[in-house]
Amino acid sequence: MMRRPSKKAKRYEPEDYAITIEKLRKEFDGLVAVNDFNLRIRKGVTYGLIGPNGSGKTTTIKMLMGLLRPTAGRATILGEAVPIKDKLPCIGYMPQDMAVYFDMSVHENLQLFSELYSVDKEIFEKREEELLKVVGLEERADSLVSQLSGGMRHRLSLACTLIHDPEILFLDEPTVGVDPELRVGFWGYFRKLKESGKTVVMTTHYMDEAMRCDVIGMMRAGRLIAQGSPKGLIEKSSTKNLEDAFLVFSRGVM
Amino acid sequence: MKISRVIAIARKNFRSLRHDRRTAAFIFVVPLMMMLIFGYTFGGDVKNISVVIVNLDEGFMNESFSWSIISELNDSETFKIVDIYTSEDISIDPVNKSIERVRNAEIWAAIIFEENFTSDAIMNIGSLRQGQPFVPSGFTLYLDRTNPNVGAAVTGELTKDLQLLLILKYHLTPPVILETEMIYGEDTKFIDFFAPGIMGLAGLLVTFMLTIVTFVRERSSFTLERLLTTPVTEGEIVAGYALSFGILALAQSTVILLTGILLFNIQIVGSVLLALLIIYLLGVGSMGMGLMLSSIAKNELQAVQFVPIVFIPSILLAGIFWPLEAIPELLRPVSYFIPLTYAVDGCRSVMVRGWGIEEVWIQVTVLILFALVMLLLSTYMLKRRK
Ligand SMILES: Nc1ncnc2c1ncn2[C@@H]1O[C@H](COP(=O)(O)OP(=O)(O)O)[C@@H](O)[C@H]1O
Ligand SMILES: [Mg+2]
Numbered sequence: 001m002m003r004r005p006s007k008k009a010k011r012y013e014p015e016d017y018a019i020t021i022e023k024l025r026k027e028f029d030g031l032v033a034v035n036d037f038n039l040r041i042r043k044g045v046t047y048g049l050i051g052p053n054g055s056g057k058t059t060t061i062k063m064l065m066g067l068l069r070p071t072a073g074r075a076t077i078l079g080e081a082v083p084i085k086d087k088l089p090c091i092g093y094m095p096q097d098m099a100v101y102f103d104m105s106v107h108e109n110l111q112l113f114s115e116l117y118s119v120d121k122e123i124f125e126k127r128e129e130e131l132l133k134v135v136g137l138e139e140r141a142d143s144l145v146s147q148l149s150g151g152m153r154h155r156l157s158l159a160c161t162l163i164h165d166p167e168i169l170f171l172d173e174p175t176v177g178v179d180p181e182l183r184v185g186f187w188g189y190f191r192k193l194k195e196s197g198k199t200v201v202m203t204t205h206y207m208d209e210a211m212r213c214d215v216i217g218m219m220r221a222g223r224l225i226a227q228g229s230p231k232g233l234i235e236k237s238s239t240k241n242l243e244d245a246f247l248v249f250s251r252g253v254m
Numbered sequence: 255m256k257i258s259r260v261i262a263i264a265r266k267n268f269r270s271l272r273h274d275r276r277t278a279a280f281i282f283v284v285p286l287m288m289m290l291i292f293g294y295t296f297g298g299d300v301k302n303i304s305v306v307i308v309n310l311d312e313g314f315m316n317e318s319f320s321w322s323i324i325s326e327l328n329d330s331e332t333f334k335i336v337d338i339y340t341s342e343d344i345s346i347d348p349v350n351k352s353i354e355r356v357r358n359a360e361i362w363a364a365i366i367f368e369e370n371f372t373s374d375a376i377m378n379i380g381s382l383r384q385g386q387p388f389v390p391s392g393f394t395l396y397l398d399r400t401n402p403n404v405g406a407a408v409t410g411e412l413t414k415d416l417q418l419l420l421i422l423k424y425h426l427t428p429p430v431i432l433e434t435e436m437i438y439g440e441d442t443k444f445i446d447f448f449a450p451g452i453m454g455l456a457g458l459l460v461t462f463m464l465t466i467v468t469f470v471r472e473r474s475s476f477t478l479e480r481l482l483t484t485p486v487t488e489g490e491i492v493a494g495y496a497l498s499f500g501i502l503a504l505a506q507s508t509v510i511l512l513t514g515i516l517l518f519n520i521q522i523v524g525s526v527l528l529a530l531l532i533i534y535l536l537g538v539g540s541m542g543m544g545l546m547l548s549s550i551a552k553n554e555l556q557a558v559q560f561v562p563i564v565f566i567p568s569i570l571l572a573g574i575f576w577p578l579e580a581i582p583e584l585l586r587p588v589s590y591f592i593p594l595t596y597a598v599d600g601c602r603s604v605m606v607r608g609w610g611i612e613e614v615w616i617q618v619t620v621l622i623l624f625a626l627v628m629l630l631l632s633t634y635m636l637k638r639r640k
Contacts (some may be wrong), residue, residue, distance in 0.1 A: 065483045093483045099476035103270040115262035116484040144273060 015079065018043045018168050018199040019064065024073035026059050026222075033059040035222035036073065041201060041215070046194050048210045049203045050246070051219030057203040058096050060219075061170050065093050077168065089117055092166035096173050096203075098153045102146040106137055106156055109145060110163055117164035124163070131159040134189045136182050151177040158186075169193070171202040175209060187212060207242045218246055225249045255493065259486045263494025264501075267468060271502075277464065281502065285456030285510050289449065289518070300407045302334040302579045305363045306352045310341050311371040311392070319375055319419060320367040326415040327365075332407050334579065336361055356396050356437045359603065362577075363408045368392035379424055387429040388420065395432055399439035400606045401447045401577055409434065438607045446521050449514045450601035451574035453533055456510060457503040458568060458594050461537045463561055465499055465544030470554045488636040492629055495545060496538045503537025504530055523608035529601045532614070535621035536597040540564075542628025549635040568594045593624045 014020075021039040025032070034056040041047045049057045062068040064075055066083030078087045100109050107128070114124040132138040135155035145153055154177045161169065175183050187209070193200060194214075202213075210216050211230045218226040218233070226233055226249040230242060237248040271278055307327070311320035327333050339348035352364035371392040382388055395412065399405035413430045420426045439446070472478040481491060507530055514520040522529075543564070551557035571581055572594035581589055589595050600617030603609040611618065 067479050067482065088483070088485045091483070093480070095476055095480055097476040099480035101266065101270060101477060102475065103273045104266065108266075108269050112262055112266050113484065116259055116481070116486045118256070118258060118485070 012042060016042050017076075018045070019075070019077055019201065021060075021064075021075045022073055024060065024063060024075055025071045026056075026063060026068060027071045032222050034063070034070075037222075037224040039217060039224060039227070041199065043199050044194065044197050045214045046190065046200045046212070047202070048213035048216040049201065049219055050205075050207075050210050050216055050242070055219040056222040057219055058172055059222075061093075061172055061201070061203070065091070065170060089164070090167040092161040092164065092169045094158055094161040094169070094171045094174055098150070098157050100145055100153060100157050100160060103144065105142050105144055106132070106148070107141045109156060109160055113160045114163045119164050127163055127165065131162055134185060135159045136185070151179065154178060155182070166198070168199045169201065171200065173203050173205065175204065175206065183209075210242055216242075218249055220250055225252065255487070255490055259490045260493045260497060263481075263486065263491055264498035267495065267498035270468065271464075277467070281460050281464070281506055282509050284460070285452055285506060286513055288456065289445070289452045289510065289514065300401075300403050300576060300580050301331050303332055303363070303404055303408060303577070304334045304336045304361045304579055305365055305408070306337045306339070306355055306361050307335060308339045308348045308352050308364065308366045310344075310348075310369050311367040312341075312369045312373070314373040314376050317372055317376070319372045322419055323367075323412075323415045326418065327411070330411055330415075332411045353396050353437070356398050359398060359400075359438075359607065362398050362401075362404050362579075364396040365412070366394045366396070368394075379426070382420070382424070382426050382428045385428070387431050388416065389431045389433070390416065393433060395434045396437055397434055398437050398607075399442050400602060402439065402442050402444045403447075404577060405439065405442070441521060442606055443518075443520070445514070445518045446606055447602065448574075449510065449518070449520050450529065450605050451572075451598050453507045453510050453529070454536060454572070454594050454598040454601055455569060455574055456506055457533045457537050457597070458540045459565060460506060461499040461503050462540040462544045462564060464502070465495060465541045466548045466557050466561065468495075469545055469548045470551075470557045473548075474554060488633050491636065492542070492545060492633045496541055496625075496629060499541040500534050500538045504534050507533040522605045524604035524606075525610065526605075528611060528614070529604045532597050532600045532604070532618065532621060535618070535625050536593060539593055539621060539625040539628045542625065542632045545632035546628060546635050549632065549638075568592055571595070572598055574598055593621060596620045596624075 017040050019039070019041040021037065023036045023038060024034055025036050026034040049060070051057055059068060063070050064077060064082055070082075075082045077084050078090060080087045084091070101112070104112070110128050110131070111124070114127075119127070129138070132141060135158055137152060137155060137159070140148065140152065145156060148156070158171070158174050161171065175186060178186065190200060204210055213230065215227065216230055216233065217224050226245075228236065233245050234240065234242065237245040239245045239248055307324060309320050309324065311318060313320075324338065328335060339346075339352070349366055352366070355361050356364050369392065371390065374391045378388070395408070397405055397408060409432060412432060416430045417427065420428065469478075472481075482488075511522075511526065515522070547560045548557040551560070567588060571585060571589045572592050573581075573589065578586060578589055578595070596617040600614045600621070603614050603617075
């Protein structure tokens with residue numbers, strides 16, 4: 001059988017990357033949470049970080065958001081070294097914990113974040129309507145957050161992240177506690193984000209979601225153990241699904 | 255600094271409070287309760303009242319009633335005699351000089367014995383025997399009755415000493431009427447003296463505690479972290495907090511003032527606006543202090559523990575219930591480190607003495623510095639958290 005000559009990989013310029021990470025490291029009192037890894041995420045890519053609990057996904061994102069100071073290494077977002085300042089308005093961050101104000105209504109939470117990002121009032125009203133539909137809270141705009149279910153709060157948190165229409169999204173387990181039907185809706189929306197050229201970095205536990213990402217990075221004990229397209233990773237590990245692929249790559253490290 | 259973001263943060267704080275009825279009630283009900291409870295029950299023993307004596311009494315024969323009274327005053331714990339002027343000091347115009355010192359609130363009273371004090375008293379003994387009251391001529395008391403308790407203590411002690419003298423020398427017990435010139439606080443009731451203290455105390459405590467509660471909640475619900483990933487800066491967060499809690503302190507003081515006027519008929523001599531400005535500065539400063547301390551604290555419990563640490567010295571040593579002179583000498587320097595001391599003193603001087611900014615600029619300056627330092631420190635502490 002003839003092998004097609006392998007196409008030479010396209011070379012990317014620095015400005016093609018939304019995020020670059022170089023030997024980033026974080027230690028907590030001797031515990032190495034993130035262990036010197038390099039990573040580049042191109043603009044417009046939907047990138048999934050997967051790995052078991054405690055593998056360092058949240059810590060990595062927090063360092064990128066300037067919430068934790070790296071022990072060593074460096075990272076850039078849209079060319080600005082972290083902790084970024086100028087590019088903050090282009091970033092949307094959904095923390096793993098439901099960081100919304102419980103003693104305010106859904107609408108008041110969204111309004112607060114829109115004001116912090118200096119979103120125009122009219123644009124805000126349009127986006128609020130649209131986003132409430134996406135997260136299935138259009139009936140609850142005036143409800144106090146403390147009266148919502150856990151899943152609803154999570155969805156509000158996502159809506160707050162998206163209110164200013166950011167270029168790059170960091171979503172830390174955005175679909176936890178979201179029922180399957182809404183998850184389908186979420187993914188419809190994520191696809192729309194991708195089509196409009198947004199970069200999405202998310203962490204997830206659900207392998208079916210990971211399959212929908214353009215690129216996934218597998219993390220284990222603070223290291224990146226494998227990276228590639230979901231299909232590519234399955235092929236490379238000669239397995240049938242991502243779970244098995246993860247196990248194969250894990251063995252390689254240990 | 256972007257004003258719209260500062261306002262967004264301030265509005266968030268108000269909105270959170272609006273949905274939290276219990277806290278809102280706390281802001282307004284607590285100071286009113288304090289006013290009721292303390293206002294009616296607190297008499298308080300006053301000691302060490304600083305006075306100046308001018309003794310120009312020439313005596314009569316070998317008698318000098320003034321010196322016997324002065325030696326009684328000297329022995330009493332009520333007074334602290336700062337200076338005694340005699341006829342030898344006549345060149346410095348001791349009478350007017352002493353009155354001036356009362357006016358400047360350096361001392362609470364000036365007690366003046368004139369040349370004819372003893373001789374007039376002796377001349378009058380006859381009429382006293384016929385049951386007339388003793389109205390010593392050649393005697394004037396210039397009194398700052400801003401604190402009615404102090405006023406009562408001064409007149410009480412002087413009356414007692416005069417009576418003692420008459421009993422010892424002549425076995426007479428006539429009623430004694432003192433000629434008193436009120437420099438300040440002619441109609442002051444204890445509640446008038448007390449209301450500015452409550453305004454200050456409530457302004458300090460409520461902003462301080464609410465800041466701690468709000469901020470601790472902000473930390474434990476991770477919204478603080480989230481705020482810090484938006485374009486809002488640490489300075490804007492602090493400014494937003496200062497705006498909201500400063501306004502809250504103002505609203506609270508206004509309610510205290512209105513109830514004071516309506517329910518207790520308190521008298522306000524000076525500018526209400528100036529008094530409110532003082533409270534506002536105090537509110538902003540204690541907000542900053544709350545923000546700073548709760549970002550130093552490792553957890554909620556630690557943060558809450560700062561409340562009594564601030565509360566206890568403020569309530570005891572800031573001169574709310576009794577004048578600073580009544581505070582043990584050892585602790586008095588502490589009083590001057592408590593911002594509330596300046597707020598209460600400033601507010602009281604404005605409301606009861608009718609002083610303007612020319613007279614309370616020191617208090618106002620201290621409070622401005624307090625507010626600025628706290629705002630800067632809390633911004634720094636927030637930045638350091640990252
Ligand atoms: N603030 C912290 N202090 C100490 N250890 C931490 C802290 N945050 C995370 N860790 C530790 O770092 C490791 C990675 O955690 P994390 O990044 O949250 O993992 P993941 O998000 O992949 O579940 C874990 O072992 C966790 O216990
Ligand atoms: Mg995590």
